[in-house]
Structure formats: C-alpha cells, structure tokens
Amino acid sequence: MENQEFDKVIFCGNIKDFPAIFQNSLAIEAYHKPIAELEYHGTTSVLCKMTKNPFSWIYLPDNKYFSHRIICTGNFAVSNNKDKNISTCVVEFTDYLSKEEIQENLAKMPFGINYIAHNFAEYTYPIQSKATKDMIINLKLTVENDNVYLCGRFAEWEYYNMDAAIKAAMVLLDNID
Numbered sequence: 001m002e003n004q005e006f007d008k009v010i011f012c013g014n015i016k017d018f019p020a021i022f023q024n025s026l027a028i029e030a031y032h033k034p035i036a037e038l039e040y041h042g043t044t045s046v047l048c049k050m051t052k053n054p055f056s057w058i059y060l061p062d063n064k065y066f067s068h069r070i071i072c073t074g075n076f077a078v079s080n081n082k083d084k085n086i087s088t089c090v091v092e093f094t095d096y097l098s099k100e101e102i103q104e105n106l107a108k109m110p111f112g113i114n115y116i117a118h119n120f121a122e123y124t125y126p127i128q129s130k131a132t133k134d135m136i137i138n139l140k141l142t143v144e145n146d147n148v149y150l151c152g153r154f155a156e157w158e159y160y161n162m163d164a165a166i167k168a169a170m171v172l173l174d175n176i177d
C-alpha cells in the first residue's frame, strides 16, 4: 500500500501507532502526548484442558482466583475436542503472568484445569479517563477533514465488545459516502 493514494482511509489499528503512521500527512502534533498517555490493560490467555462441563463462560468473582474468567471454547463446537472425556478452555488473567505464576494459579482453580500453552497480548482493554472521549472526538473531527477515519476498539479507545465494534463500523460506513 506504500505510495498508493486513496480517497478515504479508515484506520482500525491501535491509535498509539497512528501519529507515527500519519506523521507526514496529518497535522496532529497536539494529540501526540494525550495519545501516548492513554492507559490500557493486557491479558494473559491460557489454553487449557478441563473436565467436561455444560458451560460457555465461567466467571470467577472470588479473591482466591487471580483469573477473572474461563472461556469454555471446547464447548463452542462438537468438533472442538477429539477426546470425548475432556474439554478445552481459555483461562484469562489480567496483565502479564509468567508461566510459573500461571501454573500456580491454575492449580487453585476448579474444573480440573491443566495448562497447554499461553499468550500475552499487551493491548486488550482500553482504559478511559475523564478526558479521553473528548480528546478522541476532537481528533476524529480534525482528521476527518483529511478523509481519515478512526474505527474500532483501539482506534477509538472504546471498550467495544464484538457487537458494538461491528455497529461502529456500520454506522461509520453509513455516514461516509
């Protein structure tokens, strides 16, 4: 896409990358600092085996569990588990945990959870301050003058779930020709 020209650009990536990507085409220096200061959480997602169960999501509102929820991905399709006696899931922990910390915490959990593999994603939950919404709205208005649009969870720094992210894209498309 380098050196190609477009009538309109919809940026769906992480707004923290936005200033560097558009540094030669947009006058948004005033936004560099507020964008750099935006706060967020990451997530450590752990693929595990678990005992058979009828659940899709299990939430754990208890201080004794460091993980906040188990996503029972093994139950999402019959074809997900070859071994009919066990199931699989993703255990989520807020922010970074080492493999040792993960295993220590899994050992305390119910449902016979057993580690398979894990991944840490740095950007998973945008955190808004009182100033965030206004800053993003003003940035959007500024860049829209140059036919650049921000859309998505980390592009708009909005705590979108899937349905809200899809709606935001549909609304944006309805509003630009």
Ligand SMILES: Cc1cc2nc3c(=O)[nH]c(=O)nc-3n(C[C@H](O)[C@H](O)[C@H](O)COP(=O)(O)OP(=O)(O)OC[C@H]3O[C@@H](n4cnc5c(N)ncnc54)[C@H](O)[C@@H]3O)c2cc1C
Binding pocket: 012, 013, 014, 017, 043, 123, 124, 125, 151, 152, 153, 154, 160, 161, 162, 163, 165
């Ligand atoms: C840990 C976690 C759990 C979640 N749980 C749920 C849930 O249970 N239910 C629910 O409804 N939603 C959930 N969500 C939210 C859901 O994943 C998001 O709402 C949705 O993915 C947001 O879509 P998006 O298109 O805005 O962003 P993304 O899905 O993040 O898509 C952005 C895309 O842009 C790409 N990209 C970034 N930078 C560039 C670049 N410079 N050039 C090209 N491509 C780029 C990225 O690789 C990515 O593919 C969860 C999210 C996380 C992180």
